[in-house]
Amino acid sequence: MTEATLPAALRVEPLVQGDVTLAGLDDHIRGWTERKPPRAWYVAITITSLTALMGFAAIGYMLYEGIGIIGNSVPVVWGFLIINFVFWVGIGHAGTLISVILYLFRQRWRNAISRIAEATTVFAFVCAMMFPAIHVGRPWFPYWLVPYPNQRGMWVDFRSPLIWDVFAVLTYFTVSLLFWYLGLVPDFATLRATAKSRTRRAVYRLLSWGWVGNARQWVHYEKGYLLLAGMTTVLALSVHSIVSMDFAVSQLPGWHMTIFPPYFVVGAAFSGFAGVVLVFAFVRTVMQLENYVTMRHMDLLNRMVLFLACVMTYAYLMEGFTAWYSADPFVKYIFANYVFGDQWWAGTLTIFLNCVLPQLLWFPKFRRSVPVMVTVSAGVTVGMWMERYTIVILSLHRGYLPSSWGMYLPTRYDFMILFGSIGLFLTLLLLFLRKLPVIAAWEVKPDIVFYQKQSAEAGHA
């Protein structure tokens, strides 16, 4: 019995569609790396790189003049820069979750989207890692955070969560980069074989490490890929847990919560998936990848977004419950302040965008509607930024002593740096789309074979 003979309800939608062939996939991918990109690409990269430059100019001015040009104060000693850091680390979670955890769960639908998801991880971490370095008061000394034997005779304090952060983030970035690169190796070999220019061929040769694709290489490769995936899984859970400890280890009401590690991991995955949906909503049409990244893929991604939105809602409710149940007046006050305080809009917006809006995705029609998914995902991205705003700023600005309550007044430089980091992320993404294989061809090809076989059977039937 074949699929085609099953009742419609039991039929599984194929992972590829339309007129796809193995050679066609290679040609399609190669086409983007070999051809001159369309004018839109130039327009886009001009805008994004200028935005990034604006951010770097603001950072340069900040390095010159001092951290005071942004809105930080006492009591709000951490501001946009820390929010941005947590935000980008969060965005950088989808790659690993899609590539690694779904890989371990043998979810074949992740094959077509894993490459871009991993790329977002790497680029998000590039953005994220910038922030701890520039947010310090003396940005010429952040290397003091790294424990190595030095002539200063100084050692780091391992009790500080910020040191854990250094390890967590650097490890996660290294492993993500390796994982991404490992996946690219067979595709580099494909590009090497067909690249027109000598230089490009030489570069791809170098990058593909003598990959010839024989059975022995594949056996080792797949084993290695699986092992690395196993290691990365642990990191995907640990990195944001540790970032959350920057807050949870402190004694500040609103930060000092045991729920933070899992809650941050879920939040990170949530914003990461939303980020991936946003990227694909545009990339799949612009780069004509509809046959490989189908509406079924988008549907599944949106189901993940919906699922995570529900977990987030649960986490928010638990947080609120803990605050109430603790009977601690400081904690109770701060949680009420999130939604009823001076900046009630921050907490309210967070809840609306992260909990209410994604409920649209219960409807299959909306899960497959590009405008709806763009709205929801953009909302979640903003909402998760707002959530970090609520946690970082709204907790700090109303601490224990009302006498030192204050407000965070962001300056134009805060916004320049925030948008600059978005510009940097998009610039890197555009360069990636232009020059590297955007689809893990070696992973999708089995799906094409399967699809062809299925279609052939359907034709016979």
Added chain:
Amino acid sequence: MDRRPEFVTDPVTPPTEREPVSRRRFLSLVGASAALAATAACVPADSDTIVAYTKKPDDVVPGVANYYASTYQEGLEAYGVLVKAREGRPIHIDGNDEHPVYRGKTSLRAQAETIGLYDPERLRAPRVAGKASSWKAADARVVPALKAAAAGGKPVLLLTAAAISPSRRAVIADLKRAVPGLQHVAWEPAVSASERTARQALYGDAAAPRAYVDRATVILAFDADFMGGMEGAVPAIAGFAEHRQPTRPGQPMSRLYALESRLSLTGSKADTRVPLRPSAAAPVAFALANALHARHAVPLPAGLDASVLAPFTLSGVARQYALDGAVLSALADDLAGAARSALVLAGPSLPVEAHAAAALLNTMLDAEGHTLDAAYAADAAPLTTPAEMAAITRDLGAGKYAAAIFWEANPSYAVADGAGFGAAMAHAPLTVRMGLHDDETASRCDVVLPVNHWLESWNDFEPSADLLAVQQPLIRPLYDTRQGEEILLGWARALGAPVEADYRTYLMARWQREVYPKGAPVTFDRYWTAAVHDGALRRDAKPRAARVLRGDAVAAAARTAAAAKPGAGLELLLAPDVRLWDGRYGNNGWLQELPEPVTKVCWGNNLAMSSADAAALGVTDGDLVSVSAGGREVKLPVLVQPGQAPGAVFAALGFGRVGGVSGGRGANTFALAADDGSAPFHRAEVKVRRAGGREPLVRTQTEFGLHGRELTALWTLEEYGKKAGPPAGSKPLPTLNDPLEWPDHKWAMTIDLSTCVGCGGCEIACQSENNVPVVGPEQVGRGRTMHWIRGDVYYVGDGENPRVAHQPMLCQQCDDAPCEPVCPVAATQHSADGLNEQIYNRCIGVRYCAANCPYMVRRFNFFDYTSTITDPLDLAFNPEVTVRPRGVMEKCTFCVQRIRNGVQIAKDEGRALRDGEIQPACAAACPANAIVFGDITDRTSRVARAAQSDRGFKVLEDLGVRPAITYLAELRNPAAPKTGGIHD
């Protein structure tokens, strides 16, 4: 006096052979006159090479501070100060321990004068006709004019500040002999004329009595901020503190009633505070007098008939001004009960009638001569009144004067019609400015002569008849300046008067003639040196005859008060600002940035009004309003102030100085003062209207509610009995950590909130000691104040008339400090003697420590704040404290430099550390001695005993951070009004 040099490891003299410090200081002062100026003070601003001493001055050991007694005059007050100098430069000012009045404390304004000395914007050389010039050229311009005036008999105006220096008065008299037309006018803009007028009328003598707050058990203050902006605030705070700290329930405590329109510092400490518009002060006080007479049979002074007081009854004024009659009744009973231990004070800004009523109460209660004593009052310094100043302005404009000399006083800023005065100056053929700054008056003068700062000057003062205070220079003049007296002497000599050219010689000669007792057992030189060393000289003076209150004058005042009709509009009260006073400190960044103690506004003044009045006008905090009175108009931002009496508004004087540090912040409210002979700082009716636009208030604290949090303790005396409990920290919270052990010392502090009045003196002392930078209004507005110790203020209870809880907040030096484990680079650590140390060199500025500090006392250098400190202001830095660069965290260190110094001295001398030997700057400066510091492992130390108080509590103790500071609960002793209504 227990001040010691810091590095005892002097390579030359082994510690054991060292002479006692007091003797060494004495010897150092033998040569003080010449040696000090010639050698020690060699820090000219232009030296750019460092050359070691080839011959070491006897009294200067590099690295060891010297202390010199001196005196600082401000208005009619002469603060006894002790100035700390390092390598010849003054760096810190404290009170003179040996001064009989100030007892080691001084006003925060005097403390801030170190940066007044090093102010880069001081005048550095004479200026003639707008061009930099020389003394010779300046004299060549002035002397002929004086000669011509002397020959032609034309008047010459000499406008100065109050001359409470007998030697200065002598110099002026000498000049007047040479220039017979010299008209000396002393103008103190912040000294209210109404109080002096009232004294003159009531007693026939304007001499100011001293208020002995320490003798008072019931104090009634009518708009009298006697612990804030009023003269004598420093001894008043100390005196107040004496009766505010019962050590066990049941002990007596004084009671302070404040009936006032603005919420003043004094009102914020009141046991019972009643918002009362200024015009109601006199009726209420007369009603109290009436009640005392009628109910308690207290006789009225001669010449005052009871019928005059008949219109004033407690029930009547209670009805008229919507007051709680029971409170007034209780007040009358308390006053009667306290009798001569009562003290009634009327604020200097209030009109004459209020002063008459207060004087009546004091006389009736027999407080006169006890809590209020004029026995040794100095002769009233002749001061001109605003009305006379208006007349002088007219004369000046009419070209009456051949020349006008302005010394210290700044009339083109600090008179009601400052602009008019400035314009009138143009009509004098010659105008001469003798001052420190290129201020509003100097910019209009033909000849500008820079004078010495007081820390560069010699002088004497006679604040009371039994006291002579000496001022000695700490440093050679930084610039090409001369002391004002010396300028006058120079002119007198040029006009042929036989006077000394040098003021020090003149001063000593006068002392030898007039002060040095005939037949004294010591030579004059020793007598003089000892007087200079002590800074203050007690003299045998005959007490004045007791003042007699003129009943007819009181009756006249009572009739005026009875006839007064309440105005329909808003009533305005002005008062000198507790920081900028009459505006002379406009260029002092420390004082500009020090928040007003109750409202926490800095960098500018405002119009305080009640919420009801603000609502009626439709304005809120920071909205600009225009206030007009007497034909002049001033724009001010609104401050909606809880506790402000409805119907009355308040504005501080001293702001709106042009240029410099002040940069025009605030508005010059002298323009609203009356100069028509009525009380200058009280306007019975002003017009306030919205001016449009906003000028946000710059505040260091924006939230004043406690939000139900138990952060401080404000108990009534009654509650004390119930709430007093075991001392804080006696039952430590359970912990898994090892118990802490302190092998040598464990530094701790207690702060008695009952005696702390929140004056802000500790903040300035800390700023001076620890090189705390000034960040400016924009940065303060962003919440980046740098004060290591701040005065937190909470408004408790009634939103319209709250009780105010002051709570100095500084690093609590927690034993389990939350800031320490979160620092990734180990820049904040715990010392073996219990200090939470901040290591600036290690700090990279991640600011996690600040986020994790429950007390938010950590301060961050968001910019390179010290880069604005330009030569010579950097000389004011304390060399013992690191100047922090941009990007590092800082906070209170318990003045670790003083601790290490004290411990080292004890070690060098081979003895145990004595309790009280080490004093952080805040504790040393606290006029109430509310801050006690010491080693808590020493069971007998003051701090250990204070920490055992049954009033002790720690802030946020439940967090388990184990702070080292114990606060003692504030006690209030409010009136207990009897139910059953009012008896008249």
